[in-house]
Amino acid sequence: MIEPTVGRIVWYRPSEQDREIMVIQGDQPLAAVVAYVWNSERVNLTVFDHTGAYFPRSSIVLNQSDQPCTTSPSCEWMPYQKGQAAKYEALEREKSNA
Numbered sequence: 001m002i003e004p005t006v007g008r009i010v011w012y013r014p015s016e017q018d019r020e021i022m023v024i025q026g027d028q029p030l031a032a033v034v035a036y037v038w039n040s041e042r043v044n045l046t047v048f049d050h051t052g053a054y055f056p057r058s059s060i061v062l063n064q065s066d067q068p069c070t071t072s073p074s075c076e077w078m079p080y081q082k083g084q085a086a087k088y089e090a091l092e093r094e095k096s097n098a
Contacts, residue, residue: 001064002077002085004043008034010062012047015073022049032057032075040064045075 004010011029014022024030028050036044038059045057063069063076077085 001040002081003040004034004037004062006034006037008081009078010034010043010045010075011078012045012057012060012075013069013073014047018047018055018073022047022055023051023053025050029076043075 010032012032013029014024018024022030030047030049032045032047034043035046035056038044041062041064042059043062045060047055047057049055057073061069061071061074063071063074069076
């Protein structure tokens with residue numbers, strides 16, 4: 001699990017209501033910045049649509065699993081971030097086994 005912190009970048013999966021006010025092209029996720037951390041499962045975001053316009057979103061579910069989130073709206077870590085976290089965890093396990 002990656003602990004959310006202010007300033008981190010996540011992918012935002014919009015709700016149907018978001019699609020009515022934001023410019024969203026296809027299924028590509030939207031970029032978002034964590035503005036506030038409620039806990040490891042919920043964050044406030046500044047979301048950027050596909051034109052770069054920004055929208056605040058409060059108490060958004062942070063999906064930490066590898067399964068698609070059925071809750072809409074939601075956000076998730078980018079694959080690169082997940083890969084880096086997995087490498088870090090592997091190094092920590094190596095150190096504790098040594």
